[in-house]
Structures are given as C-alpha cells and as structure tokens.
Amino acid sequence: MIEHIGGGALGPLLTDPLDGSFYVVRGRRRAVLVDTGCGRRPLRPPAGVDTVLLTHLHLDHAGGAAALARAGLRVLAHPWTAEGLRAGDEERAGLLQARAQGTYPPGLRLVACPSVEDLDGGTALDLGGCRLHVLDTPGHSDGHLAFLVEAGRGRRTLLAGDLIFAGGRVVLQPLPDCNPDRLRTSLEHVRTLEPDVLLAGHGDAVETGATAHIDAALRYFEAGAPPPQLTWPA
Numbered sequence: 001m002i003e004h005i006g007g008g009a010l011g012p013l014l015t016d017p018l019d020g021s022f023y024v025v026r027g028r029r030r031a032v033l034v035d036t037g038c039g040r041r042p043l044r045p046p047a048g049v050d051t052v053l054l055t056h057l058h059l060d061h062a063g064g065a066a067a068l069a070r071a072g073l074r075v076l077a078h079p080w081t082a083e084g085l086r087a088g089d090e091e092r093a094g095l096l097q098a099r100a101q102g103t104y105p106p107g108l109r110l111v112a113c114p115s116v117e118d119l120d121g122g123t124a125l126d127l128g129g130c131r132l133h134v135l136d137t138p139g140h141s142d143g144h145l146a147f148l149v150e151a152g153r154g155r156r157t158l159l160a161g162d163l164i165f166a167g168g169r170v171v172l173q174p175l176p177d178c179n180p181d182r183l184r185t186s187l188e189h190v191r192t193l194e195p196d197v198l199l200a201g202h203g204d205a206v207e208t209g210a211t212a213h214i215d216a217a218l219r220y221f222e223a224g225a226p227p228p229q230l231t232w233p234a
C-alpha cells in the first residue's frame with residue numbers, strides 16, 4: 001500500500017508549498033518513507049516507518065531528512081547524494097542557484113544529516129508482501145534513485161522522484177549534474193520494467209498505463225529534442 005502524505009504547490013498541495021511529493025510504502029512487516037519535503041516544517045515520523053529513502057539531494061526532496069534522522073529513523077540515499085547530505089553541501093544540492101533565482105527563501109538551508117547511509121541501485125527491500133527495487137536513474141541530477149514497488153497481483157508502481165512526470169514531462173535545470181542524455185538512458189531503463197502506476201515527485205499521479213507517459217517522453221528524445229518541462233505555477 002502506498003500513501004501520498006506530502007506534496008507542494010506543483011500539486012497536490014498537501015504540506016508545505018515548497019515540498020516535493022513524498023510517500024509511505026507500507027508492507028506487511030515494515031514501512032518506509034520515500035522523500036521528506038523541504039523540511040521547513042518539522043515532519044513527524046509516520047506511524048510504523050523506520051527508514052527514509054531519498055530519491056535525490058534537491059532540497060524539496062531531502063531537506064527534511066536530518067530532522068527525521070534525529071527522530072530515530074534510518075536515512076538511505078545513493079552514495080553521491082549521501083556524501084552531499086552528510087556535509088550539508090548546498091552547492092551539490094543546487095540550492096545556491098535555486099536561492100539566487102528566488103526559488104527558495106534565503107533562510108532555508110540544507111541541514112546536514114551525518115548518519116545518512118549509502119543505498120546502491122540494483123538492491124531491493126522486502127517490506128512483507130511488497131518488494132521495493134532500487135533503480136539508478138541519473139539525469140535530472142546525479143545520485144538520483146527511483147523505486148519500483150511490486151505488490152499484489154503484479155501491480156508495479158514507479159516512485160519516480162524527479163525522473164519523469166505525468167504527460168511525459170521532465171525537469172532539466174541549468175545545473176552541472178543535470179544531463180539530458182543520462183535522463184534519456186534512465187527513462188529507457190525504467191521503460192523496460194513496465195510500470196503500471198507513476199507516482200512522481202511533483203504533479204498528478206498516473207494510476208494506469210504509466211509506460212505510455214514514459215513513451216511520450218522518449219518520443220521527444222527520438223525526435224531530437226528534450227521533452228517539455230514541468231512548469232511551475234506563476
């Protein structure tokens with residue numbers, strides 16, 4: 001079972017407007033939280049959750065990790081993301097530029113999380129009747145992970161972070177670790193896994209036929225142009 005418990009102004013607005021969407025994946029034995037929002041308002045650990053998995057280092061996804069670690073949760077991330085988060089590296093997180101552009105208010109910081117542990121792509125977590133596969137999906141940023149959740153009746157859900165959004169949209173930013181070619185390769189990889197459901201880090205959920213949304217993005221690449229950007233509300 002997957003619960004959508006947080007999200008910001010890119011919709012649906014559930015918590016802080018600056019939050020990316022975050023989700024609880026609940027198996028029979030244990031539950032994990034995928035992403036944390038920006039951390040501007042303290043997030044209480046959801047019931048039964050013992051571990052936080054991060055898709056990537058950007059503040060709207062990882063900013064709440066330090067507070068949850070202090071509350072006793074394990075925090076796991078790709079080694080590149082983990083290294084940045086242990087140091088509170090705001091440059092690696094793209095936060096210096098985002099702040100200069102006015103995306104975030106000046107006082108919002110990436111709080112270092114010294115206890116974050118490395119999580120490698122290709123591994124899987126058994127939550128009890130539900131397996132969560134860890135996928136290396138760089139492109140939007142380095143150290144980006146997505147998670148494929150396989151539950152009953154073969155239903156496959158892609159927790160995509162900022163890899164891809166409903167309608168085949170993407171987010172490509174002028175940051176040194178953003179790479180459209182790597183994004184395309186990551187999309188080609190997740191397409192082979194044939195997800196049914198797409199739960200992204202922003203925007204609408206896709207409840208069926210998620211592969212069609214990945215195909216839509218790949219068609220743009222095949223035509224020689226990156227897919228359309230997810231747009232922020234004015």
Ligand SMILES: [Zn+2]
Pocket residue numbers: 056058140141162
């Ligand atoms: Zn991002």
